[in-house]
Amino acid sequence: MGEPLGVAVLGAGNMGADHVRRLDRVVSGARVAAIADPDIERARAAVAGITGVRVHTDPEAALDAPGVAAVLIASPGPAHEAALLAAFARNLPVLCEKPMVPDSAGALRIVAAEARLGRRLAQIGFMRRYDAEYLRLKALLDGGGLGRPLMLHCVHRNVSSPPGFTSAQLINSSVSHEIDAARWLLGEELTAVTVRRPVSSGGAPEGLIDPQFVLFETERGVLVDVEVFVNCGFGYQVRCEAVCEAGSARIGEEHAPVVTRADGARREVAPDYLVRFADAYDREVRDWVDAVRAGRVTGPSAWDGYAAAVVAEAGVRALEGGGRVAVELAPRPDLYAAVSR
Template sequence: MTEQDLRVGLVGAGKMGADHARRLHERVSNAKLVAIGDPDLDRAKRAASGIEGCRTHGDPAEVISTSDVDAVVLATPGATHEPLLLAAIERGIPVLCEKPLTPDSKSALRVVEAEQAAGRRLVQVGFMRRFDPEYRELKRLLDAGDFGRALLMHCAHRNPSTPPGFTDEMMVFDSAVHEFDTTRWLLDEEIAAITVRHPRRSATAPEGLRDPKLITIESTGGVVVDVELFVNCGFGYQVRCEAVCERGTALVGGSAGMFSHTEGRWGGDVTKDFRDRFMQAFDLEFQRWVHAARGGGIDGASAWDGYAAAAVCEAGLAALADDCRTEVDMIAKPDFYSTS
């Protein structure tokens, strides 16, 4: 590992990218943000403002090709990822890629294959929940087998409301995908099948959106996971996961924080959005990635995890259309990804 600060290039200066620019500049150690690329050059400049020595590019590809960039953070829309990832792999530099890896499993597989051809895991997918302290505690418990094997998991994923244009498909690809990844990671098993059910629509759902949904996924080892997706619940952002094991249950994402009594009620505030809820997870994810990237590697969800998530999403899409149980179609896990 080099002892120099990691010189990071950021591709994408939208809301998420701009957040990551601040994160890298203000809260992440051993890293230096040296370049920001965005087709909207003004946006790139705004994100770079106040960060000494950080240049901007209107062509994202330039960020990846420049020799003084040691590693890349990718925060553009998923549809743009494939060529950028392939370029980074070709240059042999680590990439932290916001999910999704790519928009579909076929293109994701091409990234996986390119990475294998390059002989080194360089691509990390930004599934930040893996860095949340509570999720990590649950992972530790399941790995240690303190309560025996997991049998069931109950998840809830609630957003206060959706932006205009949010669709049923996005509920699977953008929201449920996090549960697909945490399930795979917590259980260390792939997902074999998925079912989508639609209860009656909420009056709070915008026209055309079937909200809420109850998704059930089954792991290859027979664990059944139910996921409530309710993206117009109104009251806040909440992500909850309860693992039911043979000798006990464990819940993460329960109510937390300052506790008050006032106006006839006891309780506390629900977090408002995912940034609020997973701020610490994002920070830890970046800090650990920087440490790993300085050694040329990654420390988090791999390209394989990105491919697997895409495959489950595609099965989810079929399940959504047919209202029936759909098996996940994916290749066998290459040895290349066999050790976590």
């Protein structure tokens, strides 16, 4: 294959540094051409040992560095909108970590800007679409052998939440994965959301509403329920069961070896999403690099990022208000399919 794709990485935090490693050492056909982070030392550390990388504090300077042909945005959410618009202005394909933009108004501005360009440049980092199990579930649903989907039962558990994590973040950070996964698996929009509050766990920080139980409805009447429990203490678990007219399919059962000791037959549970979804991240970035080098943009679109933002906002209102909140989407530009494949 020809020249590797020069990528500007914006953000040198954990996620940015991990993507630098992935572009440099895992994914074929790409190289890190520039990096930007307000903390220049952090940016330098992230690319230590890699030759030919321009290091900046200013994201736009990184985009303008020699050899940059694509952008990977891994900076904090509030910086995404400016970065996406800067990439659009330079006609650069961009992979943007989720959330695309923290609020739906900003997300709609991105959609409008890309629609004005008349072609897609942005792919949003909903990496579950690249997980082998989710892909298999999607294939089962699309294959038709299970009949129409009626319900999705989802579980999303973390060992513990980071400091300062809020009750709203259970929806707009954690459940945002299920929001995109449900839209993608079912191929339709979510239309309403309700949030129920079971008694909170004694293991959750004071004041945090954890666990929560979230119910989504779709255009065709599928009911999606999500248990989100971010201080469960007992492992990272992501499960999804699709209940259909002619059968059900479950993913997310534990995969580790069965170890039998005096206390029983046990499977390990992954400690966190970086372990559980390591391959999905690799596949996501590899597919993006391959597509960009072939002159295409595929994967989750800015519309998917926008729809997720609107649903998450409705979810937070439902959490606060206690009732059912309808999801109201703006008109969809012709550029986008309802849900990108």
